[in-house]
Amino acid sequence: MSKSATFQINLQNIAYNYNYIKSNVNHCGAVVKCNAYGFGATKVVEHLINNTDCRSFFVNDINEAIEIFNVSKESDSKIYIMGGFFDYEIEEIWSRNIIPVCFNKEQIMLWSEHCKKCNKNKPISIQIETGLNRLGLDINDFFKMKSILDSIGIDFVMHHLACGYExxxxxxxQLEKINQIQGCKKSLSSSCGILLEEKHHEGLSRIGRFLYGSNEQSKNIPLKSVGKLTAFIISVKNVLKGEYVGYSQGYQAQKDIKIAIVNIGYGDGYAIRKGFAFTNGSYAPIISCSMDYLTLDVTSINLNDDKVELLGENITFEKIANWNSKIKGMEITCNLGSRVKREYININ
Amino acid sequence: MSKSATFQINLQNIAYNYNYIKSNVNHCGAVVKCNAYGFGATKVVEHLINNTDCRSFFVNDINEAIEIFNVSKESDSKIYIMGGFFDYEIEEIWSRNIIPVCFNKEQIMLWSEHCKKCNKNKPISIQIETGLNRLGLDINDFFKMKSILDSIGIDFVMHHLACGYExxxxxxxQLEKINQIQGCKKSLSSSCGILLEEKHHEGLSRIGRFLYGSNEQSKNIPLKSVGKLTAFIISVKNVLKGEYVGYSQGYQAQKDIKIAIVNIGYGDGYAIRKGFAFTNGSYAPIISCSMDYLTLDVTSINLNDDKVELLGENITFEKIANWNSKIKGMEITCNLGSRVKREYININ
Known part of the structure; x- marks a missing residue:
């Protein structure tokens, strides 16, 4: 059996989470940008198409859209590029019936001209700036371009909540602003927004982190854990009181301790310097993190098993976020490197 | 021209850095673990073999070793696995003449038994625990196993400085401890150690971060910049005094400002929330970082160009480390994701 660090992905639990969320909203789609947050876009999309009614997929750029197109083209799926497009990408988008989410006047004009050139209108979606101050068309520009947009066709108008968790x-x-637009289908909410009042998740909800079992807030919803990251203890040693562990005397033992070296590090995307790993039924504090290794304090743990959980049912996204206020749990899964083996399972 | 975020790697500057370091030490090899710190192990090794006398390569696990073996087998190179080995890997290591750096008694005994089984001795290297408290054989165990090791053959004894930068x-x-071992070739120093007195870098020096142009300390050595990470401004907007930018009201404008949204984020491995990007000749403060985007304050910048440098001659590893005390610059290059295009150049 290989002792590489392994990221095990439970596809059935992604479908479970999708179905659970769907039962609580009007309509929803799956956010699969960034390689489905590191869970593997192709596998996730295939599984959702084959096992659920999910047919709307949200990515961020043309390459991601083409990857999803290639696995979904036999279905009746819609693919949305939330990052808009550059001029040189228009033909690749158009030819695959991918829907760009435009966020500026230039994109709308380019699309409109392309429609004229092809003598055919294909609808686009529009992201409206309502308060996140990121990508989004100024609402006044939306109204100025309304007649052009009406002739092209508007698939959705969309916005992104800045503080959906709270x-x-x-x-x-933000809602009042986007509701100035009437007579269009809307996409108002991503994962966190569906826990707010219903008015915040009318239309199509774009489900990302909830799909992958991540809910970094206090409201309890019964999502299933999807990803389990494990690695192995490859060395155990005693460290005497006063001795240091790691680079630049990063940790000093306050008493005689026992440490375990685990074969994953920041070079694998696990850049977690505060918190715990779970092993042999106990939580072991992380005391050092280098490119290839984590070091745990296992003084009080009876080590019968060399396997360590670093993300999963015991080390949840929420716990990691609590231990590291600046780190989003999804940062880990997005960034897991090629040394980490992927393993897909399909069990409940 | 594609406007994807791009990591441009100057192979000639890697060779330059290798040659510069080599002129200051007795003997050195290249650390190419973690896909050559994200710079691309295959490309880096090929370039070093074809353009320098570098013939010792250090990786961390069997898969990395096999990758290097496949591009170096026509040369007289030596490949070292610094993370030792598991029992089930021994045949793959043995058959390719890869050299494991053993760090416990079990690995030495396994290797010794394999030598007997094959009726041939192949030398191994040994890492000694001298004070980092990570992987390393207890020096007393080394002496207890000396006769076994002498019959197998010792390639190097090695240790790893805990505070090489200072x-x-x-x-x-640490040096006194490893110098208890006499009569063996030694490998004492990684990059930072070569700036210490000569006694700390006798034998073979293992050069990692210096090769890639990273020197996160005050001592000035004339390394060339190797990696240049760029992305593009895809939106510019005005934000009024008092308005917020990013999730959870993460940033509030203290005056009317102009912001630029750049198409790279923590999902691409650029999890930098403090510091600056370099664009149009100026340093622009990072005010927000999400999965797909960075937001910069560009109020005082005249934007003629939409390209932004996020790592390179202006945004050095040292600067990133200074702005973010807990983040090693190498963390970025190791973790750059698949949405970031790689581009190799070979110019001085």
Whole structure:
């Protein structure tokens, strides 16, 4: 049996999470950008198409869209590029019936001209700037271009909540702004927004982190864990009181301790310097993290098993986010490197 | 021209850095673990073999070793696995004449038995624990196993400085410990150690970060920049005083500002939330970082060009480390994801 660090992905639990969310909203699609947050876009999309009614997929760029197109073209799926497009990409988008989510006047004009050139209108989606201050068309520009947009066809108008996890007043001000637009289908919410009042998740909800079992907030919803990251203890040693562990005397033992060296590090995308790993039924504090290794304090643990959980049912995304205020749990899965073996399972 | 985020790697500058370091030490090899710190192990090894006298390559596991073996087998190169080995890997290592760096008694015994079985001795290297408290054989165990090791053959004894960047007293205590072993070739130093007194870099030096132009300390050595990471501004907008930018009201404008959205984010491995990007001749503060985008404050910048440097001659590894005390610059290159295009150049 290989003792590489392994990321095990439970596809059935992705479908479970999709179905659970779907039962709570009107309509939803799957966000599969960034290689499905590191869970593997091709596998995730194939599984959702074969096992659920999910037929809307959201990516961020043309290459991701083409990857999804190649596995979904036999279905009746819609693929949305949330990052808009560059002029040189238009033919590749058009020829595959991919839907760009435009966020500026230039993109709308390019698409409109392409429609004229091809003597055919294909609808686009529009992202409206309502308060996140990231990508989004100024709402006044939307109204100025409304007649052009009406002739092309609007698939959805969309916005992105800045504080979806919390009941900030900005949620309502963002909603009021996008509701100035009437008579279009809307996509208002990503994962976190569906826990707010229903008015925030009318239309199509774009489900990302919830699909992958990540819910970094206090509200309890019964999502299933999807990813399990494990690695192996390859060395155990005693460290005497006063001795140091790791580079630049990063950790000093306050008493005699026992440490375990685990074969994963920041070079594998596991750049976690605060928190715990789970092994042999206990939580072991991380005391050092280098490119290839994590070091754990296992003083009080009876080590019968050399396997260590670094993400999963015991080390949840929420826990990692609590231990490291600046790190999003998804950062880990997106960045897991090629030394980490992927393993897909399909069991409940 | 594609406007994907791009990591441009100057192979000639890797060779330059190797030759510069080599002129300052007795003997050195290249650390190419973790896909050559993200610079591309195959390309780096091929270039070093074809353009320098580098013939010792250090990796961390069997898969990395096999990759290097496949591009170096026509040369007289030596490949070292610094992470030792598991029992089930021994035949793959043996058959390719790869040299494991053993760090425990079990590995030495396994190798010794395999030598007997094959009726042939092949030397191994040994890592000694001298104070980093990571992987390393207890020096007393080394002496207990000396006769077995002498019959197998010792390629190098090796240790790893815990505080190589600084003149800590531990450098000398580590050296004193490994110098209890006499009559073996030694490998004492990685990049940083070669800036210490000569006694710390006798034998074979293992050059990693210096090869890739990273020198996160104050001592000035004339390394050339090897990696240049760029991305593109895809949106510019004005934000009024008091408005927020990014998730959870992460940034509030203290005056009317102009922001630029750049198409790279933590999902691409660029998880930098503090510091600057370099664009149009100026340093622009990073004010927000999400999975797919960075947001910069470009209020005072005249934007003629939409290209942004995120790592390179202006945004050095050292600067990133200074802006983010917990982040090693190498963390970025190791973790750059598949959406970032790689581009190799070979110019001085």
């Amino acid at each position: 009941e900030y007043s900005t949620n309502n001000s | 003149e800590y007293s531990t450098n000398n205590s």
